[in-house]
Amino acid sequence: METPASIYNEALNRYNQKIADAATEDMVLNMGPQHPSTHGVLRLELITDGEIVKEVIPHIGYLHRCFEKHAESLTYQQTIPFTDRMDYLASMNNSHAWVMGVERMLGIDQDIPKRVEYIRVLVCELNRIASHLIAIGTYGIDIGAFTPFLWCFRDREHIMGMLEWASGSRMLYNYIWVGGLFYDLPVGFEERCREFVDYFKPKMVELNGLLTDNQVFINRTANVGVLPLDVAINYGCSGPMLRGSGLKWDLRRIDGYSVYPELDFDIPVGKGLVGKVGDCWDRYKVRVDEIEQSVKIIEQCLDRLQKELKRTADFDPRAKLPKKITPKAQDYYVRAESAKGELGFYFIADGRTEIPFRVKSRGPSFSNLSVLPAMAKNVMIADLIAIVGSIDFVLGEVDR
Amino acid sequence: MSIEEIKLLLTNKFGEQVVAGQETTGLQPALLIDPDHIAQVCLELRDNPGTYFDFMSNLSGVDYGVDAGRFGVVYHLASIPYQTQLTLKISREHDRNGDSLPHFPSVTSVYATADWHEREAYDMLGIYFEGHPDMRRLLMPDDWEGYPLRKDYKNAEYYKGIKID
Numbered sequence: 025m026e027t028p029a030s031i032y033n034e035a036l037n038r039y040n041q042k043i044a045d046a047a048t049e050d051m052v053l054n055m056g057p058q059h060p061s062t063h064g065v066l067r068l069e070l071i072t073d074g075e076i077v078k079e080v081i082p083h084i085g086y087l088h089r090c091f092e093k094h095a096e097s098l099t100y101q102q103t104i105p106f107t108d109r110m111d112y113l114a115s116m117n118n119s120h121a122w123v124m125g126v127e128r129m130l131g132i133d134q135d136i137p138k139r140v141e142y143i144r145v146l147v148c149e150l151n152r153i154a155s156h157l158i159a160i161g162t163y164g165i166d167i168g169a170f171t172p173f174l175w176c177f178r179d180r181e182h183i184m185g186m187l188e189w190a191s192g193s194r195m196l197y198n199y200i201w202v203g204g205l206f207y208d209l210p211v212g213f214e215e216r217c218r219e220f221v222d223y224f225k226p227k228m229v230e231l232n233g234l235l236t237d238n239q240v241f242i243n244r245t246a247n248v249g250v251l252p253l254d255v256a257i258n259y260g261c262s263g264p265m266l267r268g269s270g271l272k273w274d275l276r277r278i279d280g281y282s283v284y285p286e287l288d289f290d291i292p293v294g295k296g297l298v299g300k301v302g303d304c305w306d307r308y309k310v311r312v313d314e315i316e317q318s319v320k321i322i323e324q325c326l327d328r329l330q331k332e333l334k335r336t337a338d339f340d341p342r343a344k345l346p347k348k349i350t351p352k353a354q355d356y357y358v359r360a361e362s363a364k365g366e367l368g369f370y371f372i373a374d375g376r377t378e379i380p381f382r383v384k385s386r387g388p389s390f391s392n393l394s395v396l397p398a399m400a401k402n403v404m405i406a407d408l409i410a411i412v413g414s415i416d417f418v419l420g421e422v423d424r
Numbered sequence: 425m426s427i428e429e430i431k432l433l434l435t436n437k438f439g440e441q442v443v444a445g446q447e448t449t450g451l452q453p454a455l456l457i458d459p460d461h462i463a464q465v466c467l468e469l470r471d472n473p474g475t476y477f478d479f480m481s482n483l484s485g486v487d488y489g490v491d492a493g494r495f496g497v498v499y500h501l502a503s504i505p506y507q508t509q510l511t512l513k514i515s516r517e518h519d520r521n522g523d524s525l526p527h528f529p530s531v532t533s534v535y536a537t538a539d540w541h542e543r544e545a546y547d548m549l550g551i552y553f554e555g556h557p558d559m560r561r562l563l564m565p566d567d568w569e570g571y572p573l574r575k576d577y578k579n580a581e582y583y584k585g586i587k588i589d
Contacts, residue, residue, distance in 0.1 A: 260537030
């Protein structure tokens with residue numbers, strides 16, 4: 025076998041040489057890690073020729089907090105707050121996926137009371153709307169539209185307030201537990217949620233008039249950053265990225281987990297209404313349409329929660345909490361549709377302890393971001409901003 | 425296609441030795457593949473009209489512990505046309521003393537998403553993927569020493585002379 029040091033450093037030396045060569049011929053430009061339009065601490069190294077980006081080299085890891093190492097030293101229940109900190113804009117969805125995986129390994133996923141499941145879906149969908157509102161608002165600001173940002177944050181604030189009321193925390197909830205919930209919904213939550221839905225529906229119409237159909241916005245995003253479907257699949261893109269390229273692929277329908285099979289909703293896909301299928305505008309539009317579908321799901325959940333699954337005095341959301349969470353020795357990969365796409369956890373349980381032997385998390389943003397160098401070849405720097413914004417990643421999840 | 429049929433398909437195509445075993449106890453059955461054939465197996469599973477596993481959900485590097493002395497890689501594939509899932513596993517015994525790392529073939533040529541996943545496995549567990557186009561560390565700095573997710577990893581006390589608390 026070759027001498028280790030040389031082959032393990034080979035790629036690094038090649039990369040250093042490439043940057044050194046580019047520095048004399050073209051220009052190497054650092055975008056980030058503290059650049060506002062990189063949505064967190066992402067560093068993009070651009071090799072540019074004038075205004076044209078010849079190559080993008082993403083550097084990630086600035087927000088790495090060893091989630092997987094934490095998970096291997098804490099019990100399944102103790103890790104839930106750490107999952108919240110992965111995609112911190114959609115924490116409910118993260119803990120839902122984690123909890124589902126553990127429940128299936130324990131074999132108690134069929135025993136969860138219906139009311140608990142509906143509350144989980146309700147808060148997940150609320151959180152999905154909040155996440156998409158941030159995606160839309162910050163995307164507007166990337167392109168140069170300031171007002172939608174303020175409008176989206178104003179509406180998101182109502183959701184944050186409601187989830188804080190339910191869980192005690194604004195963003196990092198630790199609300200969904202293995203076998204149940206932290207608490208039942210507070211009295212009056214359903215009514216307040218319905219008020220929010222009535223308030224929110226006209227706001228989306230306003231937002232569409234302000235941003236979606238805005239000609240300046242369309243000129244900046246249509247036909248920009250087209251992601252062909254085969255490339256999207258090959259790079260493991262999921263969520264609005266994949267649906268924006270025209271594929272009807274939503275794990276809420278495909279896997280039909282939790283109570284999603286009982287709910288009626290559509291899966292929006294990119295149709296290339298103003299440009300080509302899979303451009304930045306399509307991905308944006310998929311998120312706008314998904315908000316409407318989430319509102320539809322929330323209304324159905326509220327119907328059920330206020331009629332046949334009403335709260336009762338003796339209802340205890342912690343009744344099914346297992347005393348000891350020790351799954352049998354096995355490994356299991358759970359996947360769920362988070363706000364950004366397919367969120368997966370791969371568990372290896374050793375069957376003896378309450379601590380997983382190995383956990384690997386597959387963040388949707390991680391795979392969605394990895395397609396960037398393929399998408400952003402030979403584009404203008406200004407278009408690169410539009411492309412990066414349209415991916416809608418959260419660095420907390422990319423770096424974990 | 426059931427896991428038995430997939431197994432048959434692979435052994436017919438590549439010979440008996442390609443499937444080293446099968447795990448059927450857990451919720452998700454898995455095929456244990458001969459490490460040297462993993463790239464061909466993935467290509468076949470992706471392009472065969474009967475399977476079409478065109479989507480790689482996840483790739484995890486695994487350190488099976490100091491006692492076991494094994495390193496492995498687990499592939500979670502999904503088929504979009506058939507809406508099925510498949511787990512493939514490869515593993516190899518490797519001595520963790522010394523500088524050499526366990527080597528496995530890269531599947532980047534089949535699934536482009538494996539690029540970053542394999543870099544992460546290299547970074548975290550010190551698994552080297554042969555044929556990977558850019559085998560650099562991904563999350564940790566380029567000059568980091570050691571592989572943090574290995575079971576025998578000792579927390580670094582200093583990084584470039586700076587004390588880590």
